[in-house]
Amino acid sequence: MKRIICIAAVIFCITITHAQDAPAATVEKSVFNVQTGFLGLYANNEYGLSNHIALRTEVGLEPGFTIRPDDSEWSVLPMINLEPRYYYNIEKRAGKGRNVSGNAASFFTVSVRCNPDLVLYSTQEDAKMATFLGFVPKWGIRRNIGQSKFNYEAGIGIGYYTLLGNDKKYYDETEGVALDLHLRIGYRF
Template sequence: MKRLTLAIAICLCTFKGISQTSATTIEKSIWNVQTGLLGVYVNNEYRLSNAFALRTEVGLDAGFAAKTNDTKWGMIPTINIEPRYYYNLAKRAEKGRNTSGNAANFFTVLFKYNADWFVISSADDVITENMIAVIPKWGISRNIGKSKFNYEAGIGIGYYNYFGSDRKYYTYPENVAVDIHSRIGYRF
């Protein structure tokens, strides 16, 4: 009888633990509009499991160059895909923190494609080429109060490659990509 009671107690504790864990999951689908210092983006996060989401994003990456008497800026289209792992969602929920909109810390691998389809620029001589990047990143996503406004920040180092015919004007270290982002947005 003692063994049966112990087995039932263990099962009840296990089911209680599973139900609490499954109650704290990322949201099924989130649409977001975000902007930062260097671009504007529209993205969707789709839940793959309790802690994993697939983020797809389209936007315009911005950049600028400044010389003594001349400053140029430009924006080019970008397509990003990120599988994200939110690793502290349950811990934040246990502490009573707002986790709506997947507000938690995450690890991701950013797959980025910058296209040479068009350029919005302050100068006529801006040259772009197709570029891909694969960048492992760490980041945070948080809500601003109880509103649908949010902010996000992340950092990572990875690999990039240009797919162009003329490489003579690149002076960057070959194939090292550093990605730092800081954005504010609105969730739908």
């Protein structure tokens, strides 16, 4: 009986010691990233709020296109984005030995995006833009490229947008369905 208790105690101690050797994977406290995609240039920071949740703040420059029957134009517009991200599989990926540095995992988020009525450059003089405000629930992934600080990210979601301000009178639709699809490559500092 004493042998069984001793063996059980040794197994218990080994299990506890081994479990303490492998810390649980969590989101990082702060991750600064620059990214570019098919269209646009972005800088963002993710601040870890809990083991699985990070708050992402982002600013960027994006092109805007307007096509009319008689002419077309393109512009460069600023963008501001705020999104809490829930990284739901970061522990599972770390448990499989995958690289999860820089929050390289799959996530759910609700993107709150604003394009203010500020046109930085346009092919048309006195271009006017209404403030765009969008709310989009999204699913996405971020993965590291090898062991480097380079990463790629993809996300998709469908939500709601509205136009604000006096310049919305120039648009036929001032609210509707917003599709958010992003494919980006970036570098983490």
